Amino acid sequence: MEADRSSATANHLGDLHRAxxxxxxxxxxxxxxxxxxxxxxxxxxxxxxxxxxxxxxxDDNGQYLAAxxxxxxxxxxxxxxxxxxxxFCHRMDTPASSFRIQDVLQELLVLxxxxxxxxxxxxxxxxTTAIPDVMNNPSMVQMILFCMxxxxxxxxxxxxxxxxRILVANNEISIIAEPRGGSGLAAAAERVCxxxxxxxxxxxxxxxxxxxxxxxxxxxxxxxxxxxx
Amino acid sequence: MHQTTxxxxxxxxxxxxxxxxxxxxxxxxxxxxxxxxxxxxxxEAHNPDVILLDLKMPDSDGIEVLxxxxxxxxxxxxxxxxxxxxxxxxxxxxxxGAADYIMKPINIGELTKKIEALTEDTEKG
Numbered sequence: 001m002e003a004d005r006s007s008a009t010a011n012h013l014g015d016l017h018r019a020x021x022x023x024x025x026x027x028x029x030x031x032x033x034x035x036x037x038x039x040x041x042x043x044x045x046x047x048x049x050x051x052x053x054x055x056x057x058x059d060d061n062g063q064y065l066a067a068x069x070x071x072x073x074x075x076x077x078x079x080x081x082x083x084x085x086x087x088f089c090h091r092m093d094t095p096a097s098s099f100r101i102q103d104v105l106q107e108l109l110v111l112x113x114x115x116x117x118x119x120x121x122x123x124x125x126x127x128t129t130a131i132p133d134v135m136n137n138p139s140m141v142q143m144i145l146f147c148m149x150x151x152x153x154x155x156x157x158x159x160x161x162x163x164x165r166i167l168v169a170n171n172e173i174s175i176i177a178e179p180r181g182g183s184g185l186a187a188a189a190e191r192v193c194x195x196x197x198x199x200x201x202x203x204x205x206x207x208x209x210x211x212x213x214x215x216x217x218x219x220x221x222x223x224x225x226x227x228x229x
Numbered sequence: 230m231h232q233t234t235x236x237x238x239x240x241x242x243x244x245x246x247x248x249x250x251x252x253x254x255x256x257x258x259x260x261x262x263x264x265x266x267x268x269x270x271x272x273e274a275h276n277p278d279v280i281l282l283d284l285k286m287p288d289s290d291g292i293e294v295l296x297x298x299x300x301x302x303x304x305x306x307x308x309x310x311x312x313x314x315x316x317x318x319x320x321x322x323x324x325x326g327a328a329d330y331i332m333k334p335i336n337i338g339e340l341t342k343k344i345e346a347l348t349e350d351t352e353k354g
Contacts (some may be wrong), residue, residue: 005244030312034241041247044337048254063250070243118287 013140013201019192024111028085035078042067042074063179082112091138091153097136100168101173101220102127108142109164112149120159121182127166132222134173136205141220147184147198148177148216150191155214156182173222178215233348234258234275238268238294239283251337257344260267265289266343272302280307281340282333284318292325299326301332306347310335 046067047159049056056064088107091099109123117124134141152162160182167174192202195209195216208219235257239245245261252259262271265286272280284291295307299318306328311318314332322330329343 033312033334034244038241038244038247040250040334041244045247045251045254046297048251052254070247074243116283118285 002019009200009204010071012197013204014228016021016193016197016201017143018139020146023115023146023192024088024108027114028081028111031081032078035074038074039071041083042070043204063155068145083108086098088142096135096137098133098135100131101134101141101175102131104142105145105164108145108149112146114142116153116162119153119156121156122161123164123206124161125164128168131166131173132169134220134222136207136220139202140205141207144194144198144201144205144207144218145175145177147193147195147201148175148209148218150193151195151198151216152177152179152214154191157163158183168222172219175218175220176215177217232256232258232277233344234260235279235344236260236263236268236275236277236280237261238265238280238286239353240264240286241283248335248337252341255337255341265291265294268294269297269301272298272305277305278343281307281310282307282327283310283333284322285312295322295325295327308343308347318334331352 045065049063054063084107087103088111091097091104091107105125109125113123149162156162156179161180163176163180164177165174165176165178167176199209202218206221208217210217210219235252237245237249237252239248239261240263242261242263244279245263249259249261257276260271260275260277262268262328266289268280271277282291282295282298286294291309295309298305298307303326309319309327310333311322311330311332312333314330316344319330324353328346328347331340
């Protein structure tokens with residue numbers, strides 16, 4: 001009976017995790033597509049200018065330089081987000097590993113930046129100087145952090161800031177998502193990870209997801225070693 | 230000869246600016262608009278023939294903006310830009326008054342064909 005329940009929970013978490021990954025992959029690919037769209041327009045513009053015979057010379061090259069600068073910037077932005085995406089994917093290489101919580105949080109925030117931007121929500125982070133490593137399932141932890149993002153965004157309405165804080169005390173690390181500002185509760189949107197599901201996932205991983213006022217707090221035990229931020 | 234005026238409504242400033250320059254090279258008057266909130270005042274100011282409207286912008290729902298445009302200027306042709314052209318979004322856009330849709334990244338040849346077809350319809354109509 002207990003085994004059946006555990007298996008059902010694992011299946012449910014698997015479904016939830018797949019939905020979370022789908023959301024992150026879709027957001028990531030949309031962002032890269034936007035960068036490519038800009039690269040395409042600026043490279044097309046350079047092509048158009050050459051085609052109409054407007055050849056650059058040392059006195060008249062502003063349009064070319066601006067276009068090339070934009071292309072470089074978009075390539076840099078794409079490379080950066082792809083690097084984070086690559087790290088995010090490698091978090092699933094093994095079911096459990098030792099990791100820096102500030103790194104998994106940063107990866108997630110970079111990858112969901114576009115989702116937040118759509119709702120005019122920005123992120124701020126505050127961390128303590130030395131944060132011990134964590135031994136757990138980093139990808140599932142990112143899913144719970146995403147659940148905290150969804151709850152905080154729902155609380156903010158259509159704009160505001162989420163302050164992410166990482167605190168260390170009593171051999172535990174706490175990650176706090178605190179919504180600030182905003183216009184109040186948003187209309188209930190379809191969520192990938194409802195708060196209850198996030199709480200169940202945390203229980204399953206031996207972590208605690210709790211609420212203090214409007215903030216959500218994920219608490220996890222630490223390993224012995226420490227890493228600098 | 231009437232010069233076709235196009236508003237490009239997209240919060241991606243660089244995308245809209247570059248596309249506007251490319252349309253200008255092709256003989257159109259193209260004006261980038263970076264926020265949905267500015268659309269109605271820009272319609273008043275420029276009286277466009279065609280609006281290229283992004284379906285998803287941070288400050289608004291593109292469908293809602295489309296409906297507002299259609300309320301004040303039912304005869305402006307609106308082409309919706311969609312990220313992936315999913316059938317539900319396209320259907321909703323067409324039902325809400327969009328004349329056509331195009332997927333991003335845009336093929337400039339495809340876009341100008343659509344603009345020509347829509348403005349030809351308007352001129353004949």
